[in-house]
Amino acid sequence: VPVLRNIGLLARCSPGGGQGEIHALPRAALAWEEGTIRWVGPDAELPDGWAGAERWDAGGRMVVPGLVDCHTHLAFGGWRNDEFEQRVLGKSYLEIAAAGGGIASTVERTRGLPEAELQARARSFLDGMAQLGTTTVEAKSGYGLDLRTELALLRLYRRLGREGPLRIVSTFLGAHVVPIEYRRRREEYLSLVVEEMIPRLVRDRLADACDAYVDEGAFTVEEARRILLAGRARGLPPRLHADQHTSCGGAELAAELSALSADHLEHASERGIAQMASAGVVAVNLPIATLYLGSRPMEARRMMAAGVPVAVASDFNPGSAPSYHLPLAMTLACALSRMTPAEALKGATLFAAKALGLADRIGSLDPGKAADFAVIEADDPAHWLVHFRGNACLLTVAGGKPIWRRGAA
Numbered sequence: 001v002p003v004l005r006n007i008g009l010l011a012r013c014s015p016g017g018g019q020g021e022i023h024a025l026p027r028a029a030l031a032w033e034e035g036t037i038r039w040v041g042p043d044a045e046l047p048d049g050w051a052g053a054e055r056w057d058a059g060g061r062m063v064v065p066g067l068v069d070c071h072t073h074l075a076f077g078g079w080r081n082d083e084f085e086q087r088v089l090g091k092s093y094l095e096i097a098a099a100g101g102g103i104a105s106t107v108e109r110t111r112g113l114p115e116a117e118l119q120a121r122a123r124s125f126l127d128g129m130a131q132l133g134t135t136t137v138e139a140k141s142g143y144g145l146d147l148r149t150e151l152a153l154l155r156l157y158r159r160l161g162r163e164g165p166l167r168i169v170s171t172f173l174g175a176h177v178v179p180i181e182y183r184r185r186r187e188e189y190l191s192l193v194v195e196e197m198i199p200r201l202v203r204d205r206l207a208d209a210c211d212a213y214v215d216e217g218a219f220t221v222e223e224a225r226r227i228l229l230a231g232r233a234r235g236l237p238p239r240l241h242a243d244q245h246t247s248c249g250g251a252e253l254a255a256e257l258s259a260l261s262a263d264h265l266e267h268a269s270e271r272g273i274a275q276m277a278s279a280g281v282v283a284v285n286l287p288i289a290t291l292y293l294g295s296r297p298m299e300a301r302r303m304m305a306a307g308v309p310v311a312v313a314s315d316f317n318p319g320s321a322p323s324y325h326l327p328l329a330m331t332l333a334c335a336l337s338r339m340t341p342a343e344a345l346k347g348a349t350l351f352a353a354k355a356l357g358l359a360d361r362i363g364s365l366d367p368g369k370a371a372d373f374a375v376i377e378a379d380d381p382a383h384w385l386v387h388f389r390g391n392a393c394l395l396t397v398a399g400g401k402p403i404w405r406r407g408a409a
């Protein structure tokens, strides 16, 4: 039974107290047993019962809950380096997509990649995430867009989750875009998703949620409603890519369906935000995409003022957000979306867990929750996020076991 002593600042990120309240405890200790946190409090008040426990030393550093990346497109073939250059020279995301680039080009490369290679790539991304302090990753399908490849991606996520050490939450995103071969037969593709893909993947228990991309160039509100209702009827909670490029009613649909989350929301309407607040939908801020697309940032302060919890995630994908660096996303959430470092931290932990429906098990350092945490070389969240480095994480622990440590830390 180990105890982590000499924690300079323990950012518990417990429920309650609003987005900026991280329940920070100076000079703290943390004890756990069989992967579950048993005691948290001031180091000087550690109960005698833990005196004989194996002692780990945090060296006066900050400890945060294991980061939760609640929005990634983890497994894909190729990269879209060429589009990075095209965007730098002035082409827009929608122009590139209309010319056959964007998601469609990744679909082609993903379908063509042997499963072993897809798995090796995804595995190496997860290793990189663990080094940054991430312990839970949501992974979306959506680069297959045919029955065979969508099932293969979801099976891959289940396999990676079983193998560990990171916790993987898998989301079906058959409604990413209409694949090229169905461009003139949209209705047939919708039927394929609703009548074949969803029943099959539910039968095989391959997904934890159902996502749809509502925007120009993707799906209309009516189409997304049909798909998300079909998923919900079979037990898959809805999530949405909403209002990224245009204000198209995505936030309103998320509220109507009581979705777990609505993600992007750069162009969400005032009415949509108010409805999300009443329906308890989490807004997911994806500022790495904002950075790479040079687009308008999500107005996080408006969301929080309306009472919407704001999660922060990487949106890791080969085109618009080619980085799984969640601490970078948190720094950008501050710099672009005007979240405070404490707000960004709660957004990448407890509120990200809430976006996955897992807030009762992960996302904060409270007794009864998973012993997932990271030791960060910083005095407090502001110091961590303002001084951007390759990696400030010294030690990552998932389920009570070290999964990565820097050098001799």
Ligand SMILES: [Zn+2]
Pocket (backbone or CB within 6 Å): 071, 073, 241, 315
């Ligand atoms: Zn996305």
